[in-house]
Amino acid sequence: MxxxxxxxxxxxxxxxxxxxxxxxxxxxxxxxxxxxxxxxxxxxxxxxxxxxxxxxxxxxxxxxxxxxxxxxxxxxxxxxxxxxxxxxxxxxxxxxxxxxxxxxxxxxxxxxxxxxxxxxxxxxxxxxxxxxxxxxxxxxxxxxxxxxxxxxxxxxxIKSAAELDILREASERVVASMMDAVSRTRVGQSKREIIDHLRRAELSRDMIFEYALVTVGTSLNRAPSEQRLAPGEIVSLDSGGNYRGYIGDLCRMAVHGAPDGELVDLLGEIEGIQQAARVPIRAGLTGREIFNAANEALARSPHGSQMHFVAHGTGIVNHEAPRLTASGPIPYPADDADAPLKAGMVVSIETTLPHARGFIKLEDTIAVTASGYQAFGDSGRGWNPISS
Missing domain, CATH: 3.40.350.10 (Creatinase/prolidase N-terminal domain)
Incomplete structure (x- = not known):
């Protein structure tokens, strides 16, 4: 037995x-x-x-x-x-x-x-x-x-090898669904229509669509609405897709047309924070060190004072252990902030910039290994183009 x-x-x-x-x-x-x-x-x-x-x-x-x-x-x-x-x-x-x-x-x-x-x-x-x-x-x-x-x-x-395989697949399917939704998005479509593209894409990949937090243009409102995409505007896609009981939770960016220099620089700053937070991740590291690395990068970033960084556990439940901060968007005790991370733990890291150009964010899923980390669903990290 x-x-x-x-x-x-x-x-x-x-x-x-x-x-x-x-x-x-x-x-x-x-x-x-x-x-x-x-x-x-x-x-x-x-x-x-x-x-x-x-x-x-x-x-x-x-x-x-x-x-x-x-x-x-x-x-x-x-x-x-x-x-x-x-x-x-x-x-x-x-x-x-x-x-x-x-x-x-x-x-x-x-x-x-x-x-x-x-x-x-x-x-x-x-x-x-x-x-x-x-x-x-x-x-x-x-x-x-x-x-x-x-x-x-x-x-x-602490996830088993089989659980990590499912989480990797969940993450990759969510990102692929986002790219699918971007390819179907057109100027004039509403946020509800964009979310429907994403829902259909996740369902077609044998996932359960749980949620999508979407912004369009300069608005920071991420709820579904009839707001419509205008020429040259940006789109943020943050979605949780459930695959065999495990949540793929990532965020990627899109823009109608080619991104200008300012947009490239802004997303580049966020990418810099995300990569800095990854560097120290390995078994034995404490969760607080992830935040230390991110905060050092934020201090060097031109828009660091406007950005928000958070790291949290993920798996069957979003924001599950390891719980690394008490000041994130979902308040809970930081019981694991000073405990060593263990191989098999999975952490979501996310950096957000509410900006005059709109809501700009990347969220990644990182599995802790004995010697470092593995990033799941790690594609589509730049400005993904929306056709006219």
Missing amino acids: HAHIPFSTDRLDGLLDASGIDVLIVTSKHNIQYLLGGYYHFQFDYMEAIGISRYLPILVYVKGAPDKAAYVAGRNERDSVQNRIGAGYWMPPVVFGSSTTVEAMTLALEHVKAVATSFRLGIEMSFLPVDAADVLRRELPDARIVEAMRPLEKLRS
Whole structure:
């Protein structure tokens, strides 16, 4: 059984032990997908609401005893589970029958009480509905409840070779989709139309389109709108495309016609910051050193005082561990800023310049290796031309 489990049980057990957790009750779709090696029930890929409640899958994992794990599935999930098992992938014993959050938690706790001797429970507080939490408090009133987000996040932070291959492919497909969208973009088209080009391009590459943050011209507004591209204007394309559960998140630039000298210089400054931030990346480096290198480059740049640089972890979740700064666009504690990076971690680095010419940005995906780094989807970094 252990040979087929798609994550390191020893690493997870150590993280749980350090957090004072004996039993995990996992309720987030992303962590269940990770712990089950990519499995998810297709019916609720878009929305969880159904009937009078919502779909709530639950995975129970007992520290040091993966054979005591169980997966609580929805009533209509049997076919999906059978396909998964039939394909030879790991799946713990499955408990079918839930159609509400209360039923799902009731079934999960029946299993917990049958297999656990200690009730130090790790839960994902941001992903546990109130009515299911009420069931937990009622059925196990003396249980010690611990937030499980951090150990699960740290488990996911070091990617396997297979995960890195998926992230590389996700990144390359996003950039290829952007180039496809640029080739279809014309003067007079709206941001909604440009985003639709990108959506179709990602879907054609077997990706799930998650989002696109697009600017046109001098506007810094990145939301979809009817704003239309005028001759000579620039376009920023920042998109997250999901490939087999992992997010390709990159940003590239385009311009109608040939870029003038000022635009070339501005994007060149941003490229300089991006490359400077890459130089020190390797296993053993602390995340703070990435920011030190970027800040030194910003200090030398003519527009450095106007630019914004950030580095963050990425994978199944955008802005996951390693968490390297507390002052980025998504606020969270910089718990990993002074911890050594490890081979297999993946970091997004991005430099943004809100300028009178428009919103200019590059965002890259960087995998940490023992001796340096690998950049995924590293093409299309200059001004990509939009035809008339």
